[in-house]
Amino acid sequence: MTDRVEISLQVNGVRHSLSIRPWRTLLEVLREELALTGTKRSCGEGQCGACTVLVDGNAVNACMYLALEALGRDVRTIEGPAQGDAALDAIQRSFVDKGAVQCGFCTPGMVMATRALLQDNPLPDEDAIREALVGHLCRCTGYVQIVEAIQDAAAKLAGCAERAHE
Amino acid sequence: MSEERYGDYDVIGRPMPKKDGLHKASGRAQYADDIAMPGMLHGKLLRSPHPHARILNIDAARALALPGVRAVVTGRDFPGIHYGNLPQTRDYLPLALDKVRYIGEEVAAVAAVDEDTAEEALERIEVEYEPLPAVFDMDEALQPGAPQLHGASPGNVSARSAYHFGDVDAALRLAAHVREDLFETQPVKQGMLEPHACVGLWEQPGKATLWACKMSPYVVWRQLAMGLGMALGDVRVVQTYVGGGFSGGKQEAMPMDFCAVVLSRRTGRPVKFVHTMDEVLTIGHMRHPMRIRLRTGTDREGRILAQDCYLLANGGAYSSIGGFSIFLAGAMINLPYRVPNMRYQAQRIYTNNGFCGALRGHTVVQICYARESQLERIAEDLAIDPVALRLRNAVQPGEVTPNGFRVGTFAFRECIEKVVEASGWRAKRGSLPAFRGIGLGCGAHLSGARLMGHSASVAEIRVQEDGTVYLSTGSTDVGQGVETAMAMIAAEVLGVGVDDIRCTRVDTESTPVDPGTFGSRVTLFTGNAVKRAAQEARAQLARIAADKLGVDAADLAFRRHEIFSRSNPKLRMGLKEAVRWGAFQLGQMVTGRGVYAAGDEKIDFRTGYGNLSPAYNPSACVAEVEVEPETGRVTLLGFWGADDSGFPINPLAVRGQVIGAAVMSIGHALFENLVRVQGQVMNPSLRDYKMPLATDLPKLGNFHHYNIVTEDPEGPFGAKEAGQGAGTGVVAALAYAIRDATGLPMNRLPLSPQNILLALMRARDAQGEAG
Numbered sequence: 004m005t006d007r008v009e010i011s012l013q014v015n016g017v018r019h020s021l022s023i024r025p026w027r028t029l030l031e032v033l034r035e036e037l038a039l040t041g042t043k044r045s046c047g048e049g050q051c052g053a054c055t056v057l058v059d060g061n062a063v064n065a066c067m068y069l070a071l072e073a074l075g076r077d078v079r080t081i082e083g084p085a086q087g088d089a090a091l092d093a094i095q096r097s098f099v100d101k102g103a104v105q106c107g108f109c110t111p112g113m114v115m116a117t118r119a120l121l122q123d124n125p126l127p128d129e130d131a132i133r134e135a136l137v138g139h140l141c142r143c144t145g146y147v148q149i150v151e152a153i154q155d156a157a158a159k160l161a162g163c164a165e166r167a168h169e
Numbered sequence: 170m171s172e173e174r175y176g177d178y179d180v181i182g183r184p185m186p187k188k189d190g191l192h193k194a195s196g197r198a199q200y201a202d203d204i205a206m207p208g209m210l211h212g213k214l215l216r217s218p219h220p221h222a223r224i225l226n227i228d229a230a231r232a233l234a235l236p237g238v239r240a241v242v243t244g245r246d247f248p249g250i251h252y253g254n255l256p257q258t259r260d261y262l263p264l265a266l267d268k269v270r271y272i273g274e275e276v277a278a279v280a281a282v283d284e285d286t287a288e289e290a291l292e293r294i295e296v297e298y299e300p301l302p303a304v305f306d307m308d309e310a311l312q313p314g315a316p317q318l319h320g321a322s323p324g325n326v327s328a329r330s331a332y333h334f335g336d337v338d339a340a341l342r343l344a345a346h347v348r349e350d351l352f353e354t355q356p357v358k359q360g361m362l363e364p365h366a367c368v369g370l371w372e373q374p375g376k377a378t379l380w381a382c383k384m385s386p387y388v389v390w391r392q393l394a395m396g397l398g399m400a401l402g403d404v405r406v407v408q409t410y411v412g413g414g415f416s417g418g419k420q421e422a423m424p425m426d427f428c429a430v431v432l433s434r435r436t437g438r439p440v441k442f443v444h445t446m447d448e449v450l451t452i453g454h455m456r457h458p459m460r461i462r463l464r465t466g467t468d469r470e471g472r473i474l475a476q477d478c479y480l481l482a483n484g485g486a487y488s489s490i491g492g493f494s495i496f497l498a499g500a501m502i503n504l505p506y507r508v509p510n511m512r513y514q515a516q517r518i519y520t521n522n523g524f525c526g527a528l529r530g531h532t533v534v535q536i537c538y539a540r541e542s543q544l545e546r547i548a549e550d551l552a553i554d555p556v557a558l559r560l561r562n563a564v565q566p567g568e569v570t571p572n573g574f575r576v577g578t579f580a581f582r583e584c585i586e587k588v589v590e591a592s593g594w595r596a597k598r599g600s601l602p603a604f605r606g607i608g609l610g611c612g613a614h615l616s617g618a619r620l621m622g623h624s625a626s627v628a629e630i631r632v633q634e635d636g637t638v639y640l641s642t643g644s645t646d647v648g649q650g651v652e653t654a655m656a657m658i659a660a661e662v663l664g665v666g667v668d669d670i671r672c673t674r675v676d677t678e679s680t681p682v683d684p685g686t687f688g689s690r691v692t693l694f695t696g697n698a699v700k701r702a703a704q705e706a707r708a709q710l711a712r713i714a715a716d717k718l719g720v721d722a723a724d725l726a727f728r729r730h731e732i733f734s735r736s737n738p739k740l741r742m743g744l745k746e747a748v749r750w751g752a753f754q755l756g757q758m759v760t761g762r763g764v765y766a767a768g769d770e771k772i773d774f775r776t777g778y779g780n781l782s783p784a785y786n787p788s789a790c791v792a793e794v795e796v797e798p799e800t801g802r803v804t805l806l807g808f809w810g811a812d813d814s815g816f817p818i819n820p821l822a823v824r825g826q827v828i829g830a831a832v833m834s835i836g837h838a839l840f841e842n843l844v845r846v847q848g849q850v851m852n853p854s855l856r857d858y859k860m861p862l863a864t865d866l867p868k869l870g871n872f873h874h875y876n877i878v879t880e881d882p883e884g885p886f887g888a889k890e891a892g893q894g895a896g897t898g899v900v901a902a903l904a905y906a907i908r909d910a911t912g913l914p915m916n917r918l919p920l921s922p923q924n925i926l927l928a929l930m931r932a933r934d935a936q937g938e939a940g
Contacts, residue, residue, distance in 0.1 A: 040203035041196015043412070045362045046446040050855035053362055081196035099190030102821040105829065106648025107193025108362040108412030114194060129868055136863040140855065142360045142413050143648050144825055145832030146863040147872060 012070065013077055014039065016084040021070075029073050030054045030065035033080060041081035041111050052139030055112035056080050062119040064138070079118075081111035089163070091118055094156040103152035105143035113139055117153050125161050127153070179728060180661040181886055184821035188653045188667065189646065193410070201366035201382040201409040202443045209368070210239055212432055212442040213287035214424060215277040215294050216451070217269035220521035220848035221303035221316060224267055224296060227277055231293040237286035240435040241294065242428060243277045248398035252422065254388075258328060258488035260319055263396045263427035269298070270318050270486035271521050272848045273451040278428035280440045303521040305848050307460070307483045310518050318486060318519040327484045328492035328517040330499055332777025334571035335510030340475035344466025348547055352463070352539040353917045356483075356843040357456040359528050360836075360860050363412020364444040365419065369429025371437075377430040378405040384414040384647050385421075385685020386675040387623075392422035397430065408675040411647040415833070416527035417454030419647070420687060421489070450853035453524035455843055457482040457494055457517070457532060461539040471551050471558040475510035476502055476540075482525070482532075484517040489526030491517045493620070496774055498532035502540065503570040504613035505581045505787040506562040511571065513777065521848050527687065529833055530614070530896045537612040538838075541901030542915065545608070545908070556589055559611060564787075566879075573778045574785060578879035578889070580813040581787035585611065587811040587875050592791035601909075604796045605806075608905030611789045612897025615782035616815075616883075616890040617690025617767075624767035626690075627681035628698040630659060630706045632759040634752060636730055636745035638663060638706075641673040643683020644695040649892050650822035651691050655699045657818055658885055662703035663710075664727030665744065689890030692818065693783055694765050696885035701763025709759045713751040714742055783883040786894045788812040790831065792902040793871075796910045801926030803839055803907060807871035810899075815881045815889030823891040827874050830896030836861040838903040842919050 007022045014037060021036050033039040033056070042065055045053040049067040056065045057079040058072075083091045094117045097103070104110050113136065120127060120135040127135065132153045133146075141149060192198045229241035244266035253259035265276045277294050281287035302316040309315055310325040318325055341347055367381035377399065383389045383406065390406040397404070411419065425442035432440040444452075464477040480498060484491045499513030544562075548555035564570065566579040588609070589595065597607050617624075631639040640659050646652040656670035673680055683695065707727055714732040715722035718740045726735050733741035742750075751757040772779035790810035794803050810831050817823040840859040844851040852858045866872060874895070880887025904915035913928045 034203075035205075038205065039196075040199070043200070043362070044202060044443070045364065046855040048446070048854060048856065051362055051446075083195075095191060095194040098194045099186045102184070102186070102825045104187055104190045104193050105650070105825055106361070106363065106411060106413040107189070107198055108200065108648075110194050111196045133863040133868075140360075140362060140860055140862070142362055142415065142833065142860065143829050145828040145861075146866060147828045147869065148825055150863065150869060 010071065010074055012073055015079060015082060023070055025071055027070050028066055029056065029068040029070045029078070032070040033065060039080050039082055043108055043111055045108065052112040052116065053109050055115045057115055057119055060119065060122055062116045081115060090121065090160055093159050094118055097152045097156035097159065101152035101155050102148040103144060109139060109141045113141065113149060117156060121157055121160060125164065126157050178661055180667060181657045181818045182816065182820065185653055185657055185667055185819045186821065187650055188656055188672070198410045200363055200412050201368065201380060204368050204380055204409065204441065206368065206439040209439045209441055210280040210282060210432070210436055211284045211287050212278055212280050212425065212428055212440045213284065213291055214275045214428065215291045217265065217272060217274040217276055219269060219298050219300050220272050221301040222269050222298040223301060224265060224269065224276060225299055226297040228295040229277065231295065232279060232290040235286065235290050235293060237282040238290045239280045239438070240432050241277060241279045242431050242435065246431055247396065247427065250396055250398050252392045252396040253488055254490045255492045258492050260488050263424055271523055273523060274486065275424035278432060280432040280436055303848060305520050305522055307481050307518045307520065310520050318521065322519060325519040326516050327488055327519045328495055330496045330515045331513060332499065333512040337475045337477050337510045337512040340510040341466040341477065344474045345469045346547065346551060347464065347466045348543060348550060349462065349464040350543050350546065351916060352461045352542060354459045354535045354538065355918050356458045356525065357528065357837050357841045358450055358843055358858060359415040359417040359454065361413030361415055364446060364449045365423060365425060366443040367426050367429050368439050368441045369426070369433045370439045371430060371434035376403050376405065378407065379426055379430060380407045380409055381426060382409050382411045382419060384411060384416065384419045384645055385687060386645065387643060387677060387682055388420060388685050389422045389426065390677045393426060393430070396422060396427055406677045408645055411645060414647040415529045416687060420527065420685065446855055447853045450843070450858055451523065451850045453485060453487060454489065454526045455523060456528040457484065457525040457535070459535045461535065463539050463543050465543055465547065467547055469551065471547060471553045471561060473506055473508050473562050476508050477512045478502060480515040482515065482517045483520055483522065485520060485522040485524035487524040489524055491525060494527065494532045498536045500572060500777060500781055501533045501536055501613065503572045503574055504785055505564050505611055507564050509571060522845055523850065529830060530893045533612065533614060533897045534834060534837065534900060537897045538900040538904065541610045541898060542904050545905045555609060556585060556594070559585055573780050575780045576785050577883055578813065578815060578881040579785060579787055580877040580879050583877045584787055584789040584811040584813055587877060588789045588791045588809045591873055591875065592793065592807065592809040594791055597793065604798055604910050606906040606908065606910030607791060607793045608902045608909055609789065609791050610898030610900065610902030610905065611787065612894060613785055613787045614890060614894030614897055615688060616693040616784040616786065618688040618781055619767040619770060619772060623684045626683050626694040626698045626765050628695060628702040628763045629681055630702040630761040632663065632706050632710065632748050634745055634749050636665060636669060636748070638665060638670045640670050640699065641680050642695050642699065643675055643681045644691045645675055645686045647686055649826055650819060654692055654818045654822060655695060658696055658699045659703040662700060662707055665730055689893050692888050692890060693884050696818070696888060697765035698763040700885045701765070702761040704761070705763060706759050706761030709757065710744065710747050713755060713757060714747045717742060717747070717750055784815065784881045784889045786813045786815065786889045788894045788898055790898050790902050792906045794903065794906040794910055796907060796925060798929060801922035801929065803920060803925065805835065805865070805867055807867050809873050810895055811875040811877055812891065812895040813877045813879050814891040815879055815884045816887035817876055817878065818886065818888050820876070823876060824874060826891040827895035830893055831874065831899050832861050832866065834896035834899035835903065838900040838918065838920055840919055840921055842921065
């Protein structure tokens with residue numbers, strides 16, 4: 004069909020050749036073309052953060068980001084790379100252990116936002132954590148256990164980094 | 170009674186990460202919108218642009234001509250059977266037939282190869298409407314000559330509730346102090362992040378299957394069968410992961426559910442529907458906006474002698490569960506304070522707005538806001554300490570209320586004392602700087618309602634030869650952690666680990682029938698059923714092990730995958746060995762079945778009398794705020810809550826529930842408001858419908874919640890509800906904190922910057938005039 008474009012998209016370290024309509028968002032392409040449904044569709048207008056993924060390490064709302072914009076970039080989703088991502092695993096574990104997961108619909112987005120935050124700021128204070136969550140809605144938890152989970156993940160990852168340097 | 174006491178248990182009472190937590194946190198949990206099936210089509214709903222209109226004709230020819238469109242259905246494609254919750258309030262149709270009653274009501278549905286095509290097809294469906302006069306305001310709807318919404322409900326009264334205990338008029342005559350206040354509350358949305366979604370599949374010769382994110386899949390099952398005119402046995406509902414519910418559309422069958430199934434019948438393909446957030450916020454199901462006129466008489470010490478309540482609820486265009494909603498508000502006037510004489514008169518009014526139903530806290534939140542706010546004024550009028558006034562009126566454990574609530578454990582005094590102490594109330598009250606304030610709010614809730622219809626829960630257990638346990642219930646985990654709590658109960662009884670318990674999600678073809686997840690019933694009702702099922706399985710295992718070990722079955726204990734004699738612990742065998750011995754040598758399968766019925770106590774909805782719930786839980790909280798006088802903006806500086814949730818099966822989940830409930834009520838108090846002009850929702854997006862963000866809340870050091878642990882004899886291991894009660898007193902605490910900061914009467918919600926600013930300006934003007 005003439006309204007389609009051929010693109011190559013790198014997601015979680017794997018390159019995919021796709022034929023998409025140019026107006027498709029990254030969220031739609033991830034979910035519908037690549038069956039990566041861990042990235043959630045909620046408000047569709049960049050308010051809730053449920054669709055947060057990393058593009059070149061930056062947290063973006065995949066619902067507000069055209070798939071075409073991701074050409075030549077490194078896209079990371081909640082599913083993570085096949086070989087694993089220790090930081091992602093640690094953050095997910097902290098979210099579970101600290102009770103930060105209830106219905107779980109906001110969780111993938113929150114986890115990805117945390118991944119980006121801790122990359123830039125390995126030991127954020129509480130204000131920095133809350134600021135990083137300002138584009139994310141959670142209706143279940145009241146955020147308390149999410150903030151605690153991020154603190155826990157930061158402490159664990161910082162501990163690992165310290166040990167690695169020794 | 171203590172704050173932290175885990176008892177002598179192996180599993181329960183200790184913080185336990187959710188069983189499905191990692192599945193969710195790693196993106197592997199499949200929610201309804203994540204389902205993809207071969208050949209699946211995508212559905213979209215056409216909605217009424219009119220608040221009230223007759224449908225004269227629907228022409229779908231141009232839509233059907235669009236390439237990629239497979240089918241269009243209208244109300245004529247259904248049997249025209251009304252469905253709903255209560256027999257007397259069945260007013261829903263799968264799609265509108267002759268008339269639409271609010272902006273957003275579903276009139277047609279299309280199935281197409283993708284969502285874009287389905288969306289485009291909607292624009293090509295031509296509906297001829299004859300607009301009718303519409304009514305949005307409750308008072309106007311009650312006027313003679315007002316537009317009428319439903320022929321079967323003349324005068325636009327959707328439901329009534331009225332009852333009287335004691336003699337209110339006589340008690341008010343004797344009261345030393347009588348005060349009357351009017352409170353108004355706003356429409357608030359459930360606000361779950363997962364929009365409603367479903368996949369319908371029609372299989373020959375005539376079976377409908379629906380995969381959907383439902384809190385009460387068996388309610389959906391019955392409503393689907395009713396509205397489709399099908400036998401229950403031909404309808405199957407399969408529950409997916411649920412991305413938040415908070416009641417509303419996930420409690421019931423919605424137009425999308427019916428249309429998915431019928432469009433699948435038309436096309437021979439599975440059909441998926443997913444609402445956009447715009448649709449979620451536009452359509453029905455929201456908290457009832459109310460006008461509550463409350464008159465309270467007390468003696469000189471502030472003892473409540475009588476309360477007289479007149480309540481109007483703007484129900485919108487349809488009933489939902491509204492008949493129960495207005496009954497409940499009045500019933501809960503009886504807790505957590507002793508009201509020896511009370512009269513309640515309430516009407517739920519039909520208007521041409523999106524309809525209202527249940528939402529976390531149901532109507533208890535509104536009535537607590539009104540009652541608590543008024544108690545504070547009474548304390549001011551009589552110059553009584555508001556804490557003392559509450560303690561003086563507190564219902565005590567073991568009391569029977571005038572409307573027949575048989576209260577068991579009820580640590581209300583402890584809740585109040587805890588938050589007063591933790592917040593530093595005594596030091597702060599009256600000595601905070603200008604525009605800072607502190608307020609107290611209290612409430613109570615049920616642990617499940619005894620309804621006239623289906624109340625009982627069932628659990629089935631099968632212990633397998635590898636020592637794992639298959640646990641099946643009809644309850645749903647909507648994020649609150651039911652699966653983990655139920656697994657903990659079963660694991661505790663059987664002496665295994667939580668990871669050994671394999672839980673089912675509801676499939677109406679295989680799981681036991683259950684009323685669903687609402688009214689904070691699951692921990693108590695299903696929890697008791699699970700405990701009994703596990704006890705039955707354990708008794709079977711004990712008989713097998715007793716036979717093998719040559720000991721008395723009553724002497725056997727179950728711990729950590731082993732069965733051993735208490736008197737001679739050397740006599741022991743592995744749990745799985747016992748299962749195998751039973752299955753291989755004795756031909757016995759180890760299965761347990763447990764039931765918890767609500768008992769034969771019934772509520773008389775006409776008189777209002779009856780023991781509505783097996784257990785009741787009180788809560789209290791203190792909020793400290795700062796108001797910015799230039800902007801009206803409120804900063805919540807601190808929050809301290811306490812809740813008697815009985816014995817916490819999983820303290821980690823209980824903490825999440827009580828904090829979540831409190832924060833939802835903070836949103837209700839401070840910003841949330843579905844703004845409607847002539848029936849049109851003006852803020853149907855999460856940008857404009859404001860819910861609390863992480864930055865709107867106090868920091869961890871100033872945000873505390875305390876569980877006062879009691880052991881209720883009705884609850885499994887003493888557990889009561891945790892998901893709703895903690896939110897009931899929060900709105901009042903904030904309203905009073907803002908009043909304390911500004912001196913303004915906060916009789917109208919939300920306590921938003923514009924409302925506060927307006928009130929401040931009016932107060933300044935009034936002062937200027939007086940000066």
